[in-house]
Amino acid sequence: MERDPETLLHSVFGFEQFRPLQKQVVDHVMDGGDALVLMPTGGGKSLCYQIPAMARGGTGIVVSPLIALMDDQVAALVQSGVRAACLHSGLAAGEARAIEQELLTGELDLLYVAPERLLTPRMQELLQRAEPALFAIDEAHCVSQWGHDFRPEYLQLAVLGRQWPHVPRLALTATADPRTREEILERLEMPAAERFISSFDRPNIRYRVTEKKNARQQLKAFLENEQRGNAGIVYCLSRKKVDDTAEWLQGQGWEALPYHAGLSAEQRRRHQDRFLSGDAVIMVATIAFGMGIDKPDVRFVAHLDLPRSLEAYYQETGRAGRDGLPADAWLVYGLQDVILLRQMIESSGADAERRRVERQKLEDMLGFCELANCRRQALLAHFGETDHPPCGNCDTCQEPPETWDATDAARKALSCVWRTGQRFGVTHLVNVLQGADQERIRQLGHDRLSTWGIGEDMDTAQWRGVFRQLVAHGLLTVDPDGYGALRLTEQCRPVLRGETRLTLRLDRKPRKAGRRQRQPGEGLQDAASHELFEALRACRRRLAEEQGIPPYMVFHDSTLMEMVAARPETREALAAVNGVGEHKLERYGDEFLEAIREVITS
Incomplete structure (x- = not known):
């Protein structure tokens, strides 16, 4: 029936x-x-x-x-x-x-x-x-x-x-x-x-991408300045990096657990259970972790390496903020990530068509990273939503990047790649452009090239940023068999010939500490509300521990926040709160009403 x-x-x-x-x-x-x-x-x-x-x-x-x-x-x-x-x-x-x-x-x-x-x-x-x-x-x-x-x-x-x-x-x-x-x-x-x-938009997630300088220190600053007391996921590309990062975070005082396919099934399950049941646990993982994770209060997803595609990035960042409360998607990436991923694609053993598709997905991901306009617009457009206005909740909206006419610098960089035989990586190319007096450069005769020393006016970080963006814009490609050697593409010809101008992002200086920290219960306006929210979380934690289940299975944070706003004093009033069904009202109602009464009357 x-x-x-x-x-x-x-x-x-x-x-x-x-x-x-x-x-x-x-x-x-x-x-x-x-x-x-x-x-x-x-x-x-x-x-x-x-x-x-x-x-x-x-x-x-x-x-x-x-x-x-x-x-x-x-x-x-x-x-x-x-x-x-x-x-x-x-x-x-x-x-x-x-x-x-x-x-x-x-x-x-x-x-x-x-x-x-x-x-x-x-x-x-x-x-x-x-x-x-x-x-x-x-x-x-x-x-x-x-x-x-x-x-x-x-x-x-x-x-x-x-x-x-x-x-x-x-x-x-x-x-x-x-x-x-x-x-x-x-x-x-x-x-x-x-x-x-439905719309693919997750308006509560703030998207941020920055160039990788010192990934560990950048992660440390992000966690300390913004994520104290929060649960989150840190994604790394390799198992070794997962283990090393988890160990390093533990040494910094964070409860961090590794997760990858190299661990035993029992260890993976134990770590996942701890992550699901904890309020401030960080899971450091490869992409082996995450499909279908139902934990609603993941406040951040951080990537220490470049995802393989926008689909992977969207799915992995989507594990943050399932409860609709504010969450962060934070990513650092550099040219070395591109080199490694290209090598992995070419050595995968996949057929030519599959490798072509994977290369295109990686290029789309690179383009997203180097955007100067709204990231959410670009992400949604990738999934077919082309009419979304600027979101106001990504780094490029909140702090629009400066751009510069990089045509001359790009021509110098591209010419240097060509004149050195398309056989060298970024470090050597930058040394040539800056006129470095090195034995290897002299042995190769690169000190006699017309491009030797023509880039003395820019520092190493600036030149590395130019090469990174030239790859992202498809003017250079990484030779997967050449230890990161850069090669010209057909798309670079109009720039080399002076037929078109090229505008690039100006890499930002590292942010100083002090950005507002995101905390559980963010949005509560006064000390009394915070006190009540914490009392409800403690009640939820106790009930969950008694049953051996994660706290969110009792009630989500969003439901607790509605309780704070409504301050129900009867079962009927509690039943009107979103997320409180008949079974949970019967099972937990009296406990939460008592917790509310204790705070209100104290």
Whole structure:
């Protein structure tokens, strides 16, 4: 028997009404339609299948790529009183059989399974005997062979439409450019699916990119000046850098944990659990960490190395600020990052077309880093949103970069690359331009070139910035087989011939300390409100520790802040706060009302 979606939204999840696109998706699925749902992280796409699964008869089957993600989602649903479970290899045989029986007897609203398990003959036979309410394919971008999270098992999920043609299917993701969207629908054989595409904008995230000078000291300044007491993620390109950075941060007094594929499964799980349950834990990780992380109060994502693509950057930075509160995406990068990534692309063993696509993705990422206009505009345009106004919440909006006519400097740099044979990296080229008196330069005869010493008027940092931006603008490319040697491209000809002018960013001087620090509960206006917020956090932490769950599964920070604003004194008033459903009101209401009373009456 069907139940009313709006009633479930309020009674189970504690929200008064759907967001506009959520309502459209839910209505479409309730009518039996297939859907492609693109919503940014934190945009509420899970409710698009959770509510219909509960409202329709039968059990909603959710395809999810990671065991840890399934466990966390099920635990959060159970906290809200939803009959949810997951089947995966981490369960004992008896546990799995009990869940299978609940599926067959219709006792589950939602069942999460990995694609590999879903496709087994046993699971297919169970589903034939059960009553699927819908199939939700989460992280659907994993179907794209051009994506950074490609999972070959996802390619076989088209079988769901063939086996259960009358059961609605949803493909959901937060990351898909127009090409990937069409690939998802094609490979899942969902040609008639309605497309529900929300804005990719995450207005609460502040985007910042700066040139890499001393990455550790830059990170230290960012953390100390802005992120004391906050949870965050620091991404590095290599396992060794992850380990070294985590150890260094620990030595600086931060609770930092490493995460990468070289650690044991038990250690990765232990570190992830600590990150999810802690208020001020920093996870230092490779891209092996993060897909589907539900922790809502990640206040920053920092990149110490250049991401491979704008899709990867968007997805990784999207793990910050899922609760809608202010968050930071902070990135430092330099030319050495480009050299390393180009070498990795060319040595990957991929075919020529794949390498071409990866090179283009890297060039798009470089272009984003060297922007002089709004970063959010460029990021959203990459995903097809071309009419977004300047955001006012990125570094280029808040502190517009200075630019300069770099035509003459660029011609000198390009000429130096050509006259030295396109066989040398930036350090040697800068030495030649500055007229360095070095034995190696004399041995090579580069002190007799017309470009020797013609750049004495600029310092080393300025010249390195010019070369970095020439690569980003596509006028130079990195030879992956030449230890970072720079080579000219066809695009540089108009500049060399004097047919066009070139404007570049003027690299900023390092920022002095003192920028406003972002704290949990930011936005609270007075000391009494901060005191109440901290009392509610302490109450939440205690209740979470008693159950062995992360604090956010009790209530999000945003819900606590609404409690601070409303100061409810009765259960009825507390029930009106967003995020307080009937199950949580019954389970936790008295505890939080008492915490509020203690602060107000003290």
